[in-house]
Amino acid sequence: METFYDVLIIGGGPAGLSAAVYCARGGARVAALERMNIGGQAALTPEIENYPGFTRISGFELADKMREQAETLGAEIIYDEAVSFSLKSKIKKITTAAGGYSARAVILALGAGPKKLGAAGEDKFLGRGVSYCATCDGAFFKNKTVVVAGGGNTAVEDALYLARIAQKAYLIHRRDALRADAANLKAVSADPNIEILWNTVATEVCGQNKVELLKLKNTLTGEPFEIAADALFVAVGQAPNTSILGGTGVKLNEGGYICVNAHMRTNIKGVYAAGDCTDGHLKQIVTACASGAVAANAAVMQMTNDK
Numbered sequence: 501m502e503t504f505y506d507v508l509i510i511g512g513g514p515a516g517l518s519a520a521v522y523c524a525r526g527g528a529r530v531a532a533l534e535r536m537n538i539g540g541q542a543a544l545t546p547e548i549e550n551y552p553g554f555t556r557i558s559g560f561e562l563a564d565k566m567r568e569q570a571e572t573l574g575a576e577i578i579y580d581e582a583v584s585f586s587l588k589s590k591i592k593k594i595t596t597a598a599g600g601y602s603a604r605a606v607i608l609a610l611g612a613g614p615k616k617l618g619a620a621g622e623d624k625f626l627g628r629g630v631s632y633c634a635t636c637d638g639a640f641f642k643n644k645t646v647v648v649a650g651g652g653n654t655a656v657e658d659a660l661y662l663a664r665i666a667q668k669a670y671l672i673h674r675r676d677a678l679r680a681d682a683a684n685l686k687a688v689s690a691d692p693n694i695e696i697l698w699n700t701v702a703t704e705v706c707g708q709n710k711v712e713l714l715k716l717k718n719t720l721t722g723e724p725f726e727i728a729a730d731a732l733f734v735a736v737g738q739a740p741n742t743s744i745l746g747g748t749g750v751k752l753n754e755g756g757y758i759c760v761n762a763h764m765r766t767n768i769k770g771v772y773a774a775g776d777c778t779d780g781h782l783k784q785i786v787t788a789c790a791s792g793a794v795a796a797n798a799a800v801m802q803m804t805n806d807k
Contacts, residue, residue: 502593502600505529507799510582510594511609513540514785515775517566518792519607519799520575526800532570532609533596535581539563540611541738541776542785546635546661549683551785562785585748587771604806605770605799608750608758609792612738612776612783617649621705622734629711629731634658641731643667647714649702650735656680656688658735663693670727672700674719705732740777753779764795772799 507523509516512534523530537543545559554562567577585606586593592606614632616622622630631637634648638661646666648659651673663669671688676698678685688694697716703724704715714729740757742750751759751767758773760766760780766773772795775788 502602503531505531505601505603506803507605507607507796508533508592508594508601508603509607509609511540511611511775511777512538512567512577513609513611513775513788514542514563514566515611515788515792515795516540516607516609517563517570518789519609519774519796520570520577520792521566521573522793522796523607523800524570524573524575526796528800528803530574531576531578531601533578533580533582533594533601535579538567538577541613542788544633544635545657547657548785582744585745587748587750587768590770592770604803605772607764607792607795607799608745608766608771608773608777609775609788609795610741610744610758610773610777612740614734615737615739617702617732617734617736619702619705619732621707622732625705625707625711625732628709629707629729630705631731631733632735634661634733634735637731637733638662638665641666644730645728646670646731646733647672647702647727647729648733648735649673650737651675651677652679652735652737653681653684655735656684658733659694660684660687660691662733663691666693669694670697670729671695672697672702672716674701675699702732738776738783742777755779762794763798764791765798770799770802 506528507530509532516532520532542559543563580596584595594601645668647670659671699719706713757779764772774791774795
């Protein structure tokens with residue numbers, strides 16, 4: 501038996517929770533489906549310093565505050581995974597691992613996940629020294645040697661976090677300049693426990709039963725070299741979690757991101773999208789929340805006009 505909602509949100513990260521708040525305030529019966537943990541990637545961030553209203557807050561705490569607000573306003577949070585969609589009819593239907601739901605409107609807040617580095621041995625040593633989440637796994641490498649691969653804010657923040665735990669932290673970047681913001685650049689340059697290896701890529705992760713050695717290459721000279729390390733943390737960007745939308749008719753761009761207009765509408769009437777799974781340029785918590793609010797407002801307006 502299907503449960504019916506005015507608006508069903510797929511995803512419980514900042515975009516989905518923001519959409520839940522605005523839908524609930526707009527008088528809609530709304531639920532957010534979340535397959536894992538509330539807050540998405542934001543909940544894994546140890547310190548957030550660029551979200552308005554908080555000088556410093558952990559991602560987990562911020563996500564929990566968003567959840568509490570949404571539930572207080574009457575939104576439901578359902579821990580279940582959407583496995584298939586039927587979106588082209590007026591009433592949308594979503595099948596999940598535990599059952600089924602239907603709704604007048606759907607907001608896709610699917611988020612994004614980490615890209616792989618592509619080094620040999622990366623998959624083999626996943627969970628045995630290769631990680632995509634410094635805050636999840638950093639504590640396992642206290643007083644060890646760790647390497648972070650990447651050049652953006654996430655990579656720099658991971659390196660700064662790990663430098664407080666590890667005996668030594670390397671940051672490797674394939675270019676000669678980082679893409680991080682000024683505050684992070686200043687912090688990483690001043691940290692005596694972080695060594696930056698410029699113009700460097702990892703070509704192979706080596707070891708017996710766990711990571712023991714990284715084979716690297718200078719991108720300018722092609723010269724190979726090695727460093728002993730206990731862990732490799734990969735922070736080279738994100739890919740949208742949109743593979744589940746195959747066959748639904750939802751339009752994606754060549755990068756797999758959902759195409760939306762200024763009102764966060766997709767190409768299918770009654771289907772909206774918000775957050776990191778959309779084709780917007782800036783991927784931040786504040787922009788995810790904003791797009792969730794815009795999508796929710798459009799969905800509630802649609803619901804009102806259709807009555």
